[in-house]
Each structure stands twice: as C-alpha cells, then as structure tokens.
Amino acid sequence: MTKTVIIASKNDHKVAEYKQMLSDVDVDVKSLADFADVPEIDENGATFSENAHIKAAAIANHFQLPVIADDSGLMVRALNNEPGVHSARYAGDHDDAANRAKVLAKLTDKTDRSAVFHTTIVAQKPNGSVLETVGEVPGQIVKEPRGSEAFGYDCLFLPDGKDKTFGEMTKEEKDEDSHRGRALVKLLAQFDEWWHA
Template sequence: MATLVIATKNAGKAREYGQLFAPFGIEVKTLADFPAFKINENGQTFEQNALIKARTAVDHLGLPVIADDSGLVVDALAGAPGVHSARYAGDHDDAANNAKLLRALTGVPAVNRTAHFHTTIVALKPDGAKLITEGRVDGTIRQQPRGNNGFGYDPLFIPREYPDKTMAELTIDQKNQISHRGRAMRALMAKFEGWWQA
C-alpha cells in the first residue's frame, strides 16, 4: 500500500485526511509516526510555510507529503496576525491570541473590522511534483468572543455566509461547508488523482 505523510502530529487532521484518501488505497501517516526532526517555519507567506514543511518532511522521509499553513488576516492590522496567527501572543494560546487581537482593534469601527481566514495546502512528492491549493472565508471581527464550537479565532470571526453567528457558533457541517480549510481540501481533492498518478 502506498504511503502519504501529512505534515502534522494532529490525530484529528490525520483521521480527516485518512477518510479522504481511503478510496485511493493510500495509507496515511503523520509526523508522529516517525522520529522527530525540526521544521523551521520561517516563511513570509502561508504558501512559503507550507512548502517549507512539505520539503523538510520529504527530504527526511523520502515519501510524498501534504502540508498546510493557515491563519487569520485582518485588514485593519495590515494583514496581521497572518502567518503568526498560532503564536500571535505566545505559543498556541487561543485566549491570549484573541485578547491581543481585540486590544489591537480597540477603537476600530465595525465597518473596518474586515478579515479572512486563509489556508494553503501543498502536496509534494520526492521527485518534486507539486500541487498547491488555497481556500479562504471572508468575514469580520466581533468586539467580544461568542460560541464554544471552534478554536483559535473562531469565537471572534463572523463569516459572511452567516452574518449573525461566529465560526464558533456554527455546527461542524456548517463550518466545513464554508471554512478556508474545507475549501482548500475540496480544491485539493479535485486535482489529487492526477497528481498522485503522475
């Protein structure tokens, strides 16, 4: 059985990809299945970071890899937190990140609190064959967090498709239909077979 590595240690992400690739007879593994190695995510864009993750993993493992990078882009903050979204106020501290974002937007009126979530996915083979897809969801940033179904900046983000709800108030199905990651993954699956068989 052919093996495809997802450049994450997140078991939930691995399950999600595993279901997508099951019809292709592909065994999905993650970085947690291999000895640890360092990935230096120092890119300036989501695509650069996803490529760094993918290339580093391909070089270490000699297997096809899928990597992604995501974040929140706030127009009034010149695109911040952007590629630093997960570590905006420290290391993967959602509450601190949200508090810092709200402080940064103090005094910014609702009409100027536009933002979008972005995901770039990179699929890379040892021979260099590459597939890149993107997804985004547009919306605005609330004054206070609301909802318990999400993570990261979800409690502050009101998607355009649901103007009376935050991402953290949507059901899993509603979120998957509009989410940046969902859109990037659907774009990936539309082209995946051609890349995998090439």
C-alpha cells in the same frame, strides 16, 4: 501496494479532516504522530505558501514519502493582515486566549472588522512533484468571543452570510465550508494528476 501519504501535522482535528476528505482516494493516510523520528522544522517563511513548502519538503525528503502540508491563519484587514503567518504565536507561543485578546484590543477603535481565514496546502512527493492550492473564507471579527474557545480564533470569526461564528458551529458545520475544506476540494480535483506525476 498501498499508497501512503503523510499529513505534516500532529493536530488530531486537522488530520481527521484530511482523512475524511481523502476517504474516497485509495491512500493510507498517516500523520506525524505515527512516526518517531520527525525532524525539527523551522517555519520561517514570510508567507503561508513559503511555510507550507518548507514543511512539505522537509518531511518528504526525510521520510521519502508523499506529503501534504498546510499553513493557515487569520488576516484582519484593519491590522495590515495581521496576525497572518504569526497567527499561532501572535501574543506568545500557541496561547490562543492571549492571541484572541490581542486581536480584540487592536481592533478597539477600528470600524472595519473584516477578515479572511486563509489556508495554503502544498502536496509534495520525494521526486519533487508539487501541487499547491489555496482556500479562503471571508468574514468579520465579532466584538467578543462567541462559542467554544477551544481552537484558535474560531470564536471571533463570523463568516460572511452566516449567523454563527466558527466557534459556535459544530465540527461538521465548520468542515462543510472551512478555508482548509475549500483548499482540500481543489487539491482533490488535481490529486490523481499530482500522484502520478
């Protein structure tokens, strides 16, 4: 019998990353785009962990299938870790350009431009078995966008030890050591134990 797991996202890039990482595991990976009756989820948690748990529980309970959900965002030290859980809606509803502009404007007179990209992944089965992992990449916010501006804050974030922003990297370069990738590696290490729990 094929084992199915739902990635709680319709984001093609994110789902592709999960499929790649789970390719050696004997599971059929689906996304929310594969289902018609996806429930509305109010991600009203105060932390990445709370939001990921809310999403995972809602989808697992609705479809009665194992689910992997995550919540990610940028935390800038000088801005009290903003935008944090509000990363996607920092300056409005999923307006990436406005979000980036708001971060740069708030950092205008700051000398500390250190930041962390964070991902919390929560895997949950209908029986309540839960696995949570975290991945982080530390770095700096550059003075102006560098590279593609297609996705979030990538063109503003220079990972420590690298000479390219996430926005200047190829998909493969970024996936090699991304915050989600780091959390996924930890998830894979415990996947079998969670799956059989």
